[in-house]
Amino acid sequence: MGQITSVGLSQALENNLLSTCQRRLPYETCGVLYGTEYKSDGSGKVIVDGFIVIRNNSSSATNSFSFHPEDWIGVYFQAQKNQRNIVGFFHSHPQGTALPSIRDEQDSIPWRTYLIVSLTKGNKMIAAYQRSSPHQWVSLPILREL
Numbered sequence: 001m002g003q004i005t006s007v008g009l010s011q012a013l014e015n016n017l018l019s020t021c022q023r024r025l026p027y028e029t030c031g032v033l034y035g036t037e038y039k040s041d042g043s044g045k046v047i048v049d050g051f052i053v054i055r056n057n058s059s060s061a062t063n064s065f066s067f068h069p070e071d072w073i074g075v076y077f078q079a080q081k082n083q084r085n086i087v088g089f090f091h092s093h094p095q096g097t098a099l100p101s102i103r104d105e106q107d108s109i110p111w112r113t114y115l116i117v118s119l120t121k122g123n124k125m126i127a128a129y130q131r132s133s134p135h136q137w138v139s140l141p142i143l144r145e146l
């Protein structure tokens, strides 16, 4: 598989994702990203055009997340049924920066594109990463899409 070079995200979607994660404080919010991965044209671009929250099943959900298995299976099959493409995952850091935590590095969900939503007061932001191996999180630029 080719490299991902950028993630496209509209301002509206970014705002929606930030407020969705904000509403679930003090817990981490997690879910999947829908969109399109442009492999064939060589641009390595991922366009995110939607997301869905999956219940956080972690026993310490203020500082970690794990997908609720039923939700995750449901979302996965709904995506296939509706021909929506899952391009990655997102989760929030209620207290921390938008950098991957040690726990994130240990987590083994094998998807390539990750968004981390930082809800640190005064500095809410989203950062994008490609994960090429468990300990290798490569920062990706977020491009503003209409």
Ligand SMILES: [Zn+2]
Pocket: 091, 092, 093, 100, 101, 104, 116
């Ligand atoms: Zn994290």
